[in-house]
Amino acid sequence: MKPAYVTDADRWLAVQSRDSAAAGHFVYAVRSTGIYCHPGCRSRLAKRENVAFYPDPAAAEAAGYRACQRCSSGARRTALIARACRLLEASETAPSLDQLGTELSVSPFHLHRLFKAETGLTPKAYASAFRAQRLRERLGDPATTVTDALYDAGYNSNSRFYQSAGQRLGMRPRQFRAGGAGATVRFALGQCSLGAILVAQSERGICAILLGDDPQTLLEQLQDQFPKAQLIGGDAGYEQLVAEVVGFVEHPALGLDLPLDVQGTAFQERVWQALREVPAGCRVSYSEVAERIGAPKAVRAVALACAANRIAVAIPCHRVVRRDGDISGYRWGVERKRQLLDRETALT
Numbered sequence: 001m002k003p004a005y006v007t008d009a010d011r012w013l014a015v016q017s018r019d020s021a022a023a024g025h026f027v028y029a030v031r032s033t034g035i036y037c038h039p040g041c042r043s044r045l046a047k048r049e050n051v052a053f054y055p056d057p058a059a060a061e062a063a064g065y066r067a068c069q070r071c072s073s074g075a076r077r078t079a080l081i082a083r084a085c086r087l088l089e090a091s092e093t094a095p096s097l098d099q100l101g102t103e104l105s106v107s108p109f110h111l112h113r114l115f116k117a118e119t120g121l122t123p124k125a126y127a128s129a130f131r132a133q134r135l136r137e138r139l140g141d142p143a144t145t146v147t148d149a150l151y152d153a154g155y156n157s158n159s160r161f162y163q164s165a166g167q168r169l170g171m172r173p174r175q176f177r178a179g180g181a182g183a184t185v186r187f188a189l190g191q192c193s194l195g196a197i198l199v200a201q202s203e204r205g206i207c208a209i210l211l212g213d214d215p216q217t218l219l220e221q222l223q224d225q226f227p228k229a230q231l232i233g234g235d236a237g238y239e240q241l242v243a244e245v246v247g248f249v250e251h252p253a254l255g256l257d258l259p260l261d262v263q264g265t266a267f268q269e270r271v272w273q274a275l276r277e278v279p280a281g282c283r284v285s286y287s288e289v290a291e292r293i294g295a296p297k298a299v300r301a302v303a304l305a306c307a308a309n310r311i312a313v314a315i316p317c318h319r320v321v322r323r324d325g326d327i328s329g330y331r332w333g334v335e336r337k338r339q340l341l342d343r344e345t346a347l348t
Helices: 008-016 057-062 069-090 097-104 108-119 123-139 146-152 158-169 173-177 215-225 236-250 266-276 286-292 299-308 334-346
Strands: 027-030 035-037 051-054 184-192 195-201 206-212 230-233
Touching (some): 069 108, 069 123, 123 266, 184 215, 195 215, 266 286, 286 299
Parallel strands (some): 184 230
């Protein structure tokens, strides 16, 4: 697995999203100002063409740059959260807030507040998402055994790993790395006022809700997601689950309470969790979502996370609009997004 923030593209995304977890991995310098900053700096975002990356402050200073005063004033807090992230990433079992506070010499309440403000996640959620992301990356390398992927991802206990990995992968690790080989994904196709709908469920929960014009195209999309899984058309009981989803699409006031098999990066999960907290009938802009997760400049990254969502309606990315209120950018078509919003607005 490549190290974190090894490419300039990785580093620039961290700068855009104010990713405090990147602190200690690199600094970035702005040619037009002669100043270098840490990734989590809240200063005005520079133009990409003016930014250069250095491994540490000493290298930036050797190149003639001076430290950002705003960074300096917030360096202690950034360093604290960076240390907390490193501890969470290295721990076999996510330490409790009390344990983290003791290790970092800060009160648990204060640490929790700072951590959530800086990363958009609780320490426990950060640890879980970090390991799951690293596990998926390692399983994607055919030269790596499942056991090696397990330990490389930070799972130092087989039993602990197998208790939680399936919840994150939706299936056993060997099945995930083989495109779902040997795994069973149940699905059913139906029709709603928005067209065709496909609902799929892995061993751990709903892994896809797809919308479209052609049922066959939706099935092909599911096959692309799990190319070697055994796809089984749902029985009468499963058809009832699809009916529940369709009912929610038609009548949002009914609500939807389904176990979800959510698989994403730590940043994507921050965005998706924020979307699930937006009530039906409400609309938020991409910039508002970015602010809610503590990354006000990561508007484009928020839009990309919305586009990566495979669970329509249950993760309501349709409630995100442009700052001027214009409806644009929806994986399943702008017209479907408009209909969903109009339907929810009519109920409020």
